[in-house]
Amino acid sequence: MDITAIITGRRSVRAFRPDPVNQEHLLQILEAARWAPSPHGRQPWRFVVATQPMLKARLADAMGEEWQRQLALDGQEEAIINLRLEKSHQRIRGAPAVIVPCLYLEDLDQYPDPDRQGAETTMAIQSLGCAVQNMLLRAYSLGLDTGWMCAPLFCPDTVRAALDLVEALIPHALITVGYAAKDPVRRPRRPLEELIVRWD
Numbered sequence: 001m002d003i004t005a006i007i008t009g010r011r012s013v014r015a016f017r018p019d020p021v022n023q024e025h026l027l028q029i030l031e032a033a034r035w036a037p038s039p040h041g042r043q044p045w046r047f048v049v050a051t052q053p054m055l056k057a058r059l060a061d062a063m064g065e066e067w068q069r070q071l072a073l074d075g076q077e078e079a080i081i082n083l084r085l086e087k088s089h090q091r092i093r094g095a096p097a098v099i100v101p102c103l104y105l106e107d108l109d110q111y112p113d114p115d116r117q118g119a120e121t122t123m124a125i126q127s128l129g130c131a132v133q134n135m136l137l138r139a140y141s142l143g144l145d146t147g148w149m150c151a152p153l154f155c156p157d158t159v160r161a162a163l164d165l166v167e168a169l170i171p172h173a174l175i176t177v178g179y180a181a182k183d184p185v186r187r188p189r190r191p192l193e194e195l196i197v198r199w200d
């Protein structure tokens with residue numbers, strides 16, 4: 001597959017067939033992350049891979065409880081909360097593999113002022129995004145599909161506890177990996193002329 005076909009073909013998949021993803025493919029996906037650009041080459045990312053049903057269920061349950069609390073705070077109806085929770089549970093439990101990319105800031109430069117430190121952290125987050133995109137593209141090139149869930153960003157402590165992670169790891173997303181149950185409807189893209197706000 002050529003690079004353009006991979007970039008444009010990659011799509012967000014939210015329901016997977018039960019077929020497992022082989023370990024070699026998962027390793028190739030993680031290997032792609034390793035080659036992403038990073039500030040000062042510090043590679044501020046670490047990954048958790050969950051394929052065992054028990055671990056995926058523990059993660060889904062823990063995040064579900066926290067989400068339920070947050071949705072109740074928003075004043076959402078109980079029936080709607082339960083429906084959304086069940087869908088989210090199913091997305092995680094039904095994915096053959098789940099990768100949790102974590103931000104790791106310990107190797108970054110330290111500055112005495114908050115502005116520069118903030119820029120350093122932003123660079124690391126941008127870089128984590130590059131690593132995740134590499135994974136999504138590599139997965140697609142291997143005939144797999146992926147889905148990006150931002151939920152861990154809203155409950156990093158819960159995810160850390162469910163996965164027994166040290167404090168320095170900041171869970172930033174949950175990437176489901178598997179074979180699409182059906183082709184998803186793609187979101188349209190803005191035309192290029194709308195995106196280029198100035199050229200010279």
Ligand SMILES: Cc1cc2nc3c(=O)[nH]c(=O)nc-3n(C[C@H](O)[C@H](O)[C@H](O)COP(=O)(O)O)c2cc1C
Binds near residue numbers: 012151
């Ligand atoms: C940072 C980020 C967070 C996202 N979070 C979610 C999410 O929580 N749930 C979800 O279903 N999709 C999520 N997505 C996927 C987007 O909805 C998806 O990329 C977008 O709709 C375009 O569709 P496509 O990926 O099929 O091209 C996220 C994507 C990004 C980059």
